[in-house]
Each structure stands twice: as C-alpha cells, then as structure tokens.
Amino acid sequence: MPSMTDREVQIKTALLSTLNELTDFLIVSAQDRTSAHDVEQGLWQRMLALGHEALKQFFIGCGTGDVGESIVQADGSRLKRFDALRDRTYLTVFGEFSLPRTVYGRREGQKIERVPLDARLQLPERKFSPLLQDWNQSMATELPFGKVNACLTRILGFEQSVNSLEQSNRGLSGSAAAFWKALPVPTATEEGELLVMTADGKGVVMRPSEQDEQAVAAAHKQGRPGNKKMALIGSVYSVDPYPRLPEQILSSLFRDASDPSSLPKSKRPPPKHKRVRGALLRNAQGKTDPQSDEIFGWMADEVRQRGLPGKKTLVMIMDGQESLWSSGLKQLPEEQFVITEILDLIHATSYIWSASHVFHRKGSPEAIAFAKQQIRCLLNNGVNEVITTLRRKSQQSDLASTANETLETVCGYFVNHAHRMRYKDYLDQGLPVASGVIEGACRNLVKDRMEQSGMRWTMKGAHAMLGLRSIQLSDLWEDFMQVWREGESQRLYPVAEDCANDGLYDQVRFA
16 A cells, blocks of 8 residues: 555544544444434534535645746746735635635735636635535525525524625626526427517515605605516516417306316426526616616527527517517517517406496406406407497496596507407417416515515615526526636636646645
8 A cells, every 4th residue: 555645644634633523422422322413413513623624634735826936927927926925714614714825926015916826726706615605695595695694604603794695696696697698508309389488577675775756756646655666577488389268268267167178188388498587777867778678688589599490489478568568579579580479368357357347346246247258258359349348338338437547448458459469369379378477487586585574675786686586596506606606717717827737736635
C-alpha cells in the first residue's frame, strides 16, 4: 500500500477526530437508553460538524492561490503579487469559512485584478455558496424571507439576515430573462398537437412609497383601495385536442350530471410543458408597456420555437380586456402567425348572468333557466342571436336606466368579441374554451406567495419574486440554477487559470 503524504495524514487525523466523537456519542446514547429523537438530532449536528471539517480541509488543501511573484496576462502586461493576504468570508450549508487569498494587481494599494483562488474554486460574487443560494431562493419562492431564515436556521444552525435573502433574490432573478431565451425546445414527441397561449393581470399590493397618489385617489372614488399594481402573467403550453359537445359544457357549467350521454367519454388530456412567466414593470411614464413586451414577446418566442416548426394549431385564449389582446397581437401579428382567438367562456357566461339578473331575481329558477338558455345559444355559435334577444327583451320591459346600461354593456362586450366566440367550432376542433390555466397560474404565482398576511412589495422586489417563482412553478428550477452557476463562472472568471498544472496546489486525495 503506498505511503500517505503529510497532507493526507493531516486530513485523516482531522476527520477521524470528528468521526471518533460521533462514534462515542452513539455508544453512550445506546448505553444511556437515549431516545431516537435525541440521537437523530445529535447525529445531525455532528454530521454538520463533519461536513464543516471536511470542507475546511479541502480549502486548506487548495492553498491561498499563490502562483508566483507575478502573473503575465494575455496582452503581455504583468500583475504583481501583493504582500498581504486578503481574507474572504464564504458561507456554505456547513457554516462559515474565512479564506485567506493571494491577490494580484499592478501595484500595492491599487485595484485587485486577479484572485487565483477565487477562480480555482469558482466562488460566486457574494459570500453565499451556490448550494446555499439554491436552498435559500427555492424556499423563498414558496415562503416569506423571514420564514426561510427561521427554517434554515433550525436545520443548519446559523442565521442569515432577511435583507441578504431579499438582495440575493433580486440578484438571482437578473438571470431569469437570459434563461428563458436559452431554454431548450421540448422534443416533438413530448408535445401536444395544439399550442395554447393565455395571459391575465393580477394585482400586487404595493408599499405606500410605491403607490401613485392619483391612481389611489381614482380607485377610492370607485370604492377600491387602490394599493395594488397590476402584474402580467402569461402561460404557454401544448395539449392534444379534446373534442366535446356544447351540451357537455352546459352540463358541466350547471353541475348537471343527470344525463349520462352528455358527459365526456374520454379523459381530458393534460397540458404538456406548461411554462408560466410573470412580470411587474413600468416605464418612466408609469405605463405597462415594458411588462407587456416582456411577457407577450416571450410568448411569441415560444410560438416560433415550439409551434411554427411543427405547424401546430395556435390558440390564444384570454378574457375580454382589450389591452391584453392589443398587446398580444402586437407581438404576434397576423401576417406572421395564424392564431385562433378565443374569448374565455367563463368570462362570457358571467355577462350572461349579469343580463339574466336584470330581468329575474338572483338565484330564482327563472334567472337560472334564462341564463342556461342564452349560454346554450352561445355554445352553439349563437352570439348574435343572444345580442338580439337581450335588446328585444330590454325594449319590451320597463327597465330602470341602470338596468339598460348593464344590458348595453353586455351587448357591447359580445359585439366586440363576437369573432372570438365561435364556441361550437372550437369544441368540434377540440380546442380549449376556458382559461383555467391562467386563472390557476395567477393564483399560484401571485396570490399564494405574494398576498400573505401583511405583505407589501416594491416594484423591484415583486418583479424579482415573479421571475423566480415563475421558473419554480414551471418545474425548471434545477435547470435554471445550473445555467446560473455556469453563467456566473463565465462572467466572473472569463480567463481560465489552470493552477493545477503549475504544481502550486497540493492535490487532495481522500484515501
């Protein structure tokens, strides 16, 4: 058996000391009839200590990064080794370390230009290790920063400040846009036949310093608090066609399962590669153009990559907010894309109910029967017939002015969106007619994380959280963190420093 070097002996001695302490703990625990819980807790603390000692020995083995009195750069210039070592704090899942480093620059007292040990270890810009940042921010997409700190403190045994977690969140989110652009396209065999785009707005409660006084005042006049700013949420997914009959949809809307023949005879195909993205951005004039361009521009990129090569049927389904359609069709112009535009059926039926309650008492059999009749008509491509029915009925009834205004609003809504309400055609083709995906995305992305008790956001903080939580909810977190680590290494250390070949670092071998 080959003899061990002095360094290997030092490593084994240091680790064996910790392992011996762990062994003694187990023996004493068995003798003292210690509970399983106390043994488990004691083992965890000692395993953290073992990890800390092992990582410490690794850092010692890497030295200080001293590669000689000077470094010759690619352009021929020479950097001088500074006399004093510079310590750097590095926080890992095993605890904190202070790393002494040799640094290089043009002369003492001037800027540090090269730190070979940082490049050798691929250290991040901030003190938090990539693994710790991964744990911090994956939890922060689900929990408030204070709870993340409390939870990891219990597990790891050291605290982090809430402010540092917030700053890391914003820093990490800066890589989200580049990640989406570089995301590989799903293979054709993993995709459905339809490519569906959908978007909606969702309010985020802002801190008082971020609220616009005029907007708040206008909202108060309308009976709203006015403390929210509208974020934009978009989603793109593929799915296989699911043909249905109008009567099946009607039965579902009215919870009527009495007619077995009206129920679907096959299971609804699930969405595939559903991707969700959110943004909260404003320009210098306070307009929402930047977030519209970001979300709908991203959706257009998804269509180009996932929809056009396979010539999929392209579907855009949203509610009746005209600004959404204008922004969407700006990024997806008809001369480049052939898109089936669909008005969300649930929003359309809500207008039917408003009209029904003009003529009949809410909850009455007459109101339900009238609404069901009109929704059946909508589902059979009868939007114009519905408009005619409502206007004729309003002329035959003695209605108050507010009731007439309600009916005119309903009719106007249907007139404006009639070309997006050919529901029977959509059902025959197996297209979706309701935007449940984006409704769920708004709830999961914004409400579940950003509307918890007492939460108030800044624009930057909200946009950062939306960026990272979008990636998490799209099941892309591991991919994102890998891309982020690689990107940070290239950004911070563009010049490869192959110190291993210099013979200046001890090779650490755990024999």
